[in-house]
Amino acid sequence: MPEHAIIIGAGVMGCAVAHRLLEAGWRVTLLERSLPGAESSAAAAGILGAQSEVSEDGPFLELCLASRERYRQFARELEEATDISVGYEASGVLEVALNPAEGRLAAGRAEWMLARGLRVELLDREEARRLEPALTTAMVGANFYPEDHQVDPVALSRAQASLVARLGGKFLSGSHVQGVAVVADRVEGVRLGGATLGADVVVVAGGAWSTLLDGLPPLRTWVKPMSGQILQWITRPPLFRHVVYGYKGYVVPRADGRVLLGSTLEDRGFDKAVTAAGLNRIVGMGLELVPALGEARWDQAWAGLRPSTGDGRPILGRGPLAGLFFATGHFRNGILLAPITGEIIRDLVTGRDPGLDLTPFAP
Ligand SMILES: Cc1cc2nc3c(=O)[nH]c(=O)nc-3n(C[C@H](O)[C@H](O)[C@H](O)COP(=O)(O)OP(=O)(O)OC[C@H]3O[C@@H](n4cnc5c(N)ncnc54)[C@H](O)[C@@H]3O)c2cc1C
Incomplete structure (x- = not known):
């Protein structure tokens, strides 16, 4: 046996x-x-x-x-x-800096990653928008991590x-x-x-x-739970294709036009509430990074408990x-x-x- x-x-x-x-x-x-x-x-x-x-x-x-x-x-x-397709997409992640302070943080992060031999492309505003035209014009630049991908x-x-x-x-x-x-x-x-x-x-x-x-x-x-809320919208056809990462949250486009916006980080025990304040923060973050999402259609929202230590x-x-x-x-x-x-x-x-x-x- x-x-x-x-x-x-x-x-x-x-x-x-x-x-x-x-x-x-x-x-x-x-x-x-x-x-x-x-x-x-x-x-x-x-x-x-x-x-x-x-x-x-x-x-x-x-x-x-x-x-x-x-x-x-x-x-x-x-x-x-x-x-079963698991939705593996080699989309790459764009870490967007919206102001000079975030630009300095992004540059510092790129520096240690390059020293470690990792792939990072430092893009100015025009280069970032050429790669992803849906990005806000109100940014100073972006780090592009081509090897960070996504799954569903x-x-x-x-x-x-x-x-x-x-x-x-x-x-x-x-x-x-x-x-x-x-x-x-x-x-x-x-x-x-x-x-x-x-x-x-x-x-x-x-x-x-x-x-x-x-x-x-x-x-x-x-281990303790840390809640995170996520909002899902639909865009058809898809508006953009890279994962967009900001300093307040992220926006993840799926190949079929779904867009996930996240997330909060909340210490509220085992409560998986989706709250007005949480959604408000996420919507603000998402529209700031990708303004064209203002025309996306509401689909659903949920929360989950991350196992944190x-x-x-x-x-x-x-x-x-x-x-x-x-x-x-x-x-x-x-x-x-x-x-x-x-x-x-x-x-x-x-x-x-x-x-x-x-x-x-x-x-
Ligand atoms: C909003 C949000 C966004 C996230 N985004 C990302 C991301 O983009 N990328 C990433 O890598 N990670 C992300 N994570 C983190 C990731 O989801 C978790 O780290 C991962 O799912 C943990 O997997 P797990 O199997 O340990 O836990 P779970 O998926 O929670 O599974 C644990 C299972 O154990 C069961 N269980 C618990 N206790 C018992 C018991 N006593 N008896 C029987 N069954 C029990 C539960 O019912 C549960 O099904 C995110 C998490 C959240 C909440």
Whole structure:
């Protein structure tokens, strides 16, 4: 009988880990209290922002770059196996500076990225508008990150769940795990409905709820929810094609004319409210960056809970108890970090070397 892994949570992280463990010959059960991909993973904008999202050189940047490098292949693998398009678009991200102070920030960011050997194009206003004519004339310039791409997270989550099921993964949707079952210094399964469900390893991938589980040992940091609201409009035909990143938010055009505008960053517990003030801020930000969006049609709005940690780093790797692993706390970058996270946890569980220094992310 192959070894058995239980994964708590079937968002992008749980499914990415399941996918790789199934390929490695493990038996996998995913326990999900709702539906696969129902929470933060379905709420995300899908920017693969290894450069646009990261503010300094270091281990977190390395992790993001390693995952970004894998994305095209990861998307292709999912699409070939499931026939579901995950909306991978090599759109590039334009980080727009609206005033001289933002221009100085952008120049400083470009400087360290170029020193690190990353691709950045520093564009003045005319060059930026030649690349993306829909951009506001009221800007001083933009950094262009041609290697930051995008996916559609809802489609990605569906494709992941479909692939995991095809590989033989067992989903128990509607299963709320109460905690991990610990015997001596080893995790032997999870507590579910008053009984223990046994496994050789347990992977915690419960997003913003990850550290509410009973029986967890003390960790480096805890996970807490940070809400983000997103607004979706429709433009037909599409008005622009690059992801536009400002210092107050971003605007993401999909190839089919949908445009996502985001996002807020709110500490409001597990409340996923869409608020008047939040939407007002997002609309103002979006129209400032791309004024032509004033003619876009309203479609829908939603909010999701990012799994944030006290120190801004994910919780990734082998836990302080034997048999316990963590794939959580990816905050604003979980869509980007799904491919590398799946591989890292597979390698640790199966005794291989993941080839990356995981010390900064240790549980
Ligand atoms: C508004 C917004 C915009 C974002 N934009 C981007 C972006 O552009 N790019 C990017 O890379 N990232 C983005 N993110 C971040 C990204 O969405 C998250 O980092 C990522 O989805 C986290 O995935 P996860 O699988 O850890 O969590 P989730 O998707 O939240 O999945 C966790 C799952 O665990 C389940 N669960 C929890 N506890 C239990 C339990 N006890 N028993 C059973 N099941 C349980 C939940 O029901 C849930 O389905 C954004 C997030 C938000 C909210």
